[in-house]
Amino acid sequence: MASMTQTNQTQKVWTREEIESLAGRIIKWILIVFFAVITVFPFYWMLNLSLRPEQDVLTNPTKLFPSGEDISNTLHPVGCWLRYGTDDPEENPAVPADCTNVFSRSSYTIVLVQQGFPPFIGNSVLLALLTVSLTLLLAIPAAYAITRLTYQGRNAMSWGILLIYMFPAIVLAIPLFVVFTRTGLAGSLEGLVIVYLSGTLPVALYMLRSYFVTIPPDLEEAALIDGCTYASTIWRITIPLATPAIASVALYTFMIAWNEFLYAFLFLFTQRDRWTLPLGLQQLNDQEVPVTALMAGSLIISIPIIVIFFFFERFLTRGLTAGAVKG
């Protein structure tokens, strides 16, 4: 009874625990806002600038939103392009008056039509898919061997490959450039895929290995005893069990191949028809294109990777931490 009256009389005393956790909560929300802004804002800004006319971008550098008119002005030519494929009535008589000579007015049609980005998209997709499928094709059997089969040099092999992964890309670039020029592989996507494989295989192997060791080998052993061959054991047992890891390897490999710039620049520079998206975008900068088109291009190459990532974030996060992925 006495203690109760005491509490009622004196003002509530804040303990250090309470002060700190209150402060912690405030700081936490400040930080959440801070991180959200610094991570999302640059991408929002790409969108914002790509939708506004260049003159507006130059005179109002801090304008936060495009007007509705700006948006429809930018998107209308894209619609024309999708419907008619051209803005020239002489090429396609069906082009109506409001679609005539509009491609230079929209940042997106400048990039997609006038600068000819669609082939680059095709090259990038092809390159990324080739890299992904070859990586999986080679890394899955290798990871199986490293985790499931005993042989001499097993540890040396897995650590050696990881060590090689640390090697500076630029140090390898000069000799590879020379060899590729000599062998005629320069300017070919197949050559570039081989170089990418040297970067993706070690990670893939490492990520798959750390997942395979968590799967108990009982099922595979049972299959082998029942007379399955190694090939069908890998195909029917190991691969289905390791689907999450394989998915994350596929995603990560896709990301490497999609984003890669240095080797694409070195090996494909002279062959414009084989350029990848990052290379095409970088070269855009050297020409007299408006900054809004640069932003549209940046957004076009970022969106696929961000969308894919958002759908499969869980896989990728797990894979990234498991494999000590390069960046």
Next chain:
Amino acid sequence: MDTVLNILLWAVIGALPGFYVFFVKLYDTRLGVLIGAVLGVLVGVVGTSIGLIASPISAIATIFGLLVVGLLLLPQSAYPDDQKDNQQRRLITAVIGFVLLLFLIVGLTSILPADFPISPGLITIAVIVLFLIYVVPRGDFDNQQSNAQRISNLAYALTLPTVLIVTGIVIFPVIWNVIFSLRDISVGDLRDVELFDLREITLDNFEAQGGFRFDAVPCEMDDSGTCILDEDGNITYVNPRRYFDDYRGYRETGAIDIGDTHYAIGVRNPEFYPMLIRTFMYTLVSSVLAIFFGLVAALVVREAFPGRAIFRGFLLFPYIAPVISVAFIWQVLLRQNGFVNGLLGTNTQFLSGNDTFLGVALPLVMVILFQTWRYFPFAFLFLLARIQAIPDDIYEAAKVDGATPIQRLLYVTLPQLRGVFGTLFLLRFIWTFNKFDDVYLLTGPIEQTKVIPVQIFESLFTEGNVGEASAVAVVMAGILAVTLLIYFRYFLVDEA
């Protein structure tokens, strides 16, 4: 003397494939070396001197081809029965084999006529496939071998393609890089130059970048040979600039008197050492900042709040987006009439210009911020995984003992993260040190942000000096190796 050297060289060149080929099939390496050496001398010395074989590379290809054909023609009875204990051999074999294979490919493509209908790329792939079939001993799986041996053969077969691609793309270029760094090669020479020519090796490329002199400079003398004194009675020295000009473009950077002697310091490339220091500084600061922000983000995400899943997705945006597009948006945000200047009401040149911040060139500060922004998600992922693995009872115990949130962070969480910090710092240091495209794409090749990889790229493409570019690459790999050794030896926290 030259003839003797030539014969020796060719004997060694021939011995290598001889060793290899016999290693694979006969396991008699001495015989292989002998036959290979004889073949080497025959093909290399005789073949090239009578004009039968055009270049050393085609000679190497010929030697290799002859050995393989010779072995294929050998009768089965010539093979030894005893093939035990050959796993290691096969591994070494695979690696050496691939190196030799590349010799062969280069040789092959250099002797093919230019209008050959099949592309060299296809030939390369075909040769690799044939090689795999040849080396991977398929027949061995059904032989009367022990189970362990069959499994181990299978393992080599499964890992071989990966090992070949990875080592082939890495080991071979590294060897070449060292060779190039010792020779005077420019981009224009690449088509015709003999790749393995070691006759004119020199350290010029290294000197051209890192050349350094610390010389005692003589005084100006009169006709009688005594030093001339100026009005104050001090000795007049030969102008160091003029003095160093005699040494192939050395430039004087300073002078110092030690005792009675006047020393002048001269360097070949005054930008080289500042560049090394800049690279080091930028790598260190970016790595530490990225880890710091990654830690803060991980602590924020540790406990649930509304929208956490989406927030986690946002956090990885900078890391997953293509470097070229994020470099562009930074350029646009930071340009003179861009968003940041508009917000601050200033007119600063962030990515060029000579402004400094805390004594560091502003463009370099921006590059450091860019690296921090781009790679803190990487640290975040690692640290979050580790933080979430800390068992709750440790926190409960600390709470019972009266530890406040700050104390729990300092004395419970952070000590648990020491091991991850060690690994993270190592990874971030290496990768930032090696990073080329981020820096190059953000600011271009300007002096303020020139780091080693950018310098290599510039030497190669702007100056077309393959030799110097390779020399800088060798220096870079060396610095990295030494740093890592020191780190492993003295700093790495010993925890998984």
